[in-house]
Amino acid sequence: MSVSAADATLAGGLPGDNPWGAPPRRRRPKLTLDRALFMAVFLGLPVAVFVIFVVVPIGQALFYSLTDWTGFSPVMNFVGLDNYAKLLDDETFLKALRNNVLLTIVVPLVTLVAALAIAVVVTTAGPSTGQVRGLNGSGFYRVVSFFPYAVPAVVIGLLWAQVYDPAAGLLNGMLTGLGFDGFKDYAWLGEVRAAMPASMFVMIWANIGFYTVLFVAAIKGVPAEIYEAARIDGAGRFRTAISITLPSIRDNVQTAYIYLGILTLDAYVFMAALAPGGGPANSTLTMSQHLMNTAFKKSQFGYATSMGVVLALVTLLFAALVFAVFHFAGGRDKKGDVRR
Amino acid sequence: MSTVTLDKPVAAHTDRQRRTPGDALVAGTSHTMLIIWSVIVIVPFCWVLLSSFKTSKEILSSPFSLPAEWSFENYTSAWTKAGIGTYFFNTVIVVGTALVLVMLLGAMCAYVLARFEFFGRNFIYYSMLGGLTFPVFLVIVPLFFVLQGFGLLNTLPGLILTYVAYALPFTVFFLYAFFKTLPDDVYEAAMMDGAGEWRTFFQIMLPMAAPGMAGVAIFNFLGLWNQFLLPVALNTQRENWVLTQGMASFSSQAGYNVDFGALFAGVVMTVLPVLVVYLIFQRRIAGTVSTGTFR
Numbered sequence: 001m002s003v004s005a006a007d008a009t010l011a012g013g014l015p016g017d018n019p020w021g022a023p024p025r026r027r028r029p030k031l032t033l034d035r036a037l038f039m040a041v042f043l044g045l046p047v048a049v050f051v052i053f054v055v056v057p058i059g060q061a062l063f064y065s066l067t068d069w070t071g072f073s074p075v076m077n078f079v080g081l082d083n084y085a086k087l088l089d090d091e092t093f094l095k096a097l098r099n100n101v102l103l104t105i106v107v108p109l110v111t112l113v114a115a116l117a118i119a120v121v122v123t124t125a126g127p128s129t130g131q132v133r134g135l136n137g138s139g140f141y142r143v144v145s146f147f148p149y150a151v152p153a154v155v156i157g158l159l160w161a162q163v164y165d166p167a168a169g170l171l172n173g174m175l176t177g178l179g180f181d182g183f184k185d186y187a188w189l190g191e192v193r194a195a196m197p198a199s200m201f202v203m204i205w206a207n208i209g210f211y212t213v214l215f216v217a218a219i220k221g222v223p224a225e226i227y228e229a230a231r232i233d234g235a236g237r238f239r240t241a242i243s244i245t246l247p248s249i250r251d252n253v254q255t256a257y258i259y260l261g262i263l264t265l266d267a268y269v270f271m272a273a274l275a276p277g278g279g280p281a282n283s284t285l286t287m288s289q290h291l292m293n294t295a296f297k298k299s300q301f302g303y304a305t306s307m308g309v310v311l312a313l314v315t316l317l318f319a320a321l322v323f324a325v326f327h328f329a330g331g332r333d334k335k336g337d338v339r340r
Numbered sequence: 341m342s343t344v345t346l347d348k349p350v351a352a353h354t355d356r357q358r359r360t361p362g363d364a365l366v367a368g369t370s371h372t373m374l375i376i377w378s379v380i381v382i383v384p385f386c387w388v389l390l391s392s393f394k395t396s397k398e399i400l401s402s403p404f405s406l407p408a409e410w411s412f413e414n415y416t417s418a419w420t421k422a423g424i425g426t427y428f429f430n431t432v433i434v435v436g437t438a439l440v441l442v443m444l445l446g447a448m449c450a451y452v453l454a455r456f457e458f459f460g461r462n463f464i465y466y467s468m469l470g471g472l473t474f475p476v477f478l479v480i481v482p483l484f485f486v487l488q489g490f491g492l493l494n495t496l497p498g499l500i501l502t503y504v505a506y507a508l509p510f511t512v513f514f515l516y517a518f519f520k521t522l523p524d525d526v527y528e529a530a531m532m533d534g535a536g537e538w539r540t541f542f543q544i545m546l547p548m549a550a551p552g553m554a555g556v557a558i559f560n561f562l563g564l565w566n567q568f569l570l571p572v573a574l575n576t577q578r579e580n581w582v583l584t585q586g587m588a589s590f591s592s593q594a595g596y597n598v599d600f601g602a603l604f605a606g607v608v609m610t611v612l613p614v615l616v617v618y619l620i621f622q623r624r625i626a627g628t629v630s631t632g633t634f635r
Binding site (some may be wrong): 012029035038039041042043045046047049050052053054055056057058060061064071118121125127135140141143144145146147148149150151152153154155158159160162163165169170173177205208209216237258261265266268269272273287291295296301304305306307308309311312315316319 | 346360363366367370371374377378380381382383384385387388391399400401404430443445446448449451452453455456458467468471473474475477478479480481482483487488501502504505506508509512536537538541562565566568569573582586587590603604607610611614615617618619
């Protein structure tokens, strides 16, 4: 028993969402000097750090994005929405935006389906007699598939850049070894057709394990009686997974989807390590890479921050979209059906 | 708290019941798929480990053979010449300090937000939540100048503070949920016995939240150890580099004179500590608070 209720709490969807616990009692204690001081210190310190290093820069970013600031001279002119208008004509930026959207459609979907499948198998797909449990030896798979998450994304990128290496790489070596001679010296990251799928695979490879662990913890938080009841009613494994497990951990799937979306809309680290230049014909260039180039190589800080703002807006839009989809798609299996 | 979960230990003899053919089929396919997946995960790691003992020439000419002689030369050259040693210590200092600070500040903030009613509580909580979704990219440029203003640009304390600020929303978000589930009775009992707010927090509530803290700390450790973007933009002096920056510099070198042996050795040295931490602690996050107090 290595993943516990502590993990389940970690993975437990939105805070305050405490499905099976007693509702927390609220009371308003008297405000003494001791308590006021306590709250001031406990809240003041973290909030100060947060405001100085997160909130203030966000505010500044919004302002800079409306100027033509170069970053190193104090001179800046207010240019209104010119930067944003320029973005609409920036072919490279639009290409990068399309790449990010593509990543955000494919990577979370594949990752979550695979992670859910593994999580279901290792928790509830075990023998149909006795207690509801996972496959034998499932702990091994859980530990192994989490490995990539423990590796820095930069290193994963480097590692896979070596695996994909045309001449000395592991992948081509194995493929030619198996008799597919067409892959000799095939540049996985150098061909327009292959670069994007190859990069996507790396991101999926890197993330499945983490979300598996998250879902395993969530599934373990579902009361066992529900599974036993479903089994007595004659539900098979697949039916149980679709009708019991999925609705029970819906909030976790939603949170995971948003997290992965944020990751793929950024994608900087993976892409910068796999193809620092943006890949063949910019086929793997992301908005974040373009932003970094524009800011720190071309010194167009005002313009670069307007890209950051667009990136933030796209991220918020994506999060709103996921919330909306889960809200409407979830209409049928409301929480009350499964949770008591 | 639900006490009956899938974790509940079961009497051994129920396992001995007969397996149906369907069970065998499902188990067979699942095991096959999972083994293929495990191979895809493990093989690249093994290949890197193997390559880290070879010379650069061997790596390029015969990528799959065993090394002619097992030497640690790549490791020493990566550690000293490529500067991995310095980066390693920088990373340990930065991540260690930031982790302690963020856990402390995060716990304090989450505790107050979760257990006290006051004006502006929701506003602070939702701003933190917003900070979780905002891409770091939006703020990377202004952040550069904020740090410069404090004289903290390109210094380790500056990097530590930035790490703390950006790990804070995540920490608060999850510890908030955790502090909410702690039983009120214990708090009230502590108050009744005359412990002030400070003592109640540090001696009663914080220890009770230890399992949750451990979980969040592990994720923070992994996240901070693997952090790349913040140091790349804010910590540009070579002697202050962290490991991920050192590793990235391998890939940006011109293709021909990359010291591949040192690269692979560097990958192993970066990955190993994290894997060890993970393997030790993945079994440690066991037990819940309520089992400890109520059963």
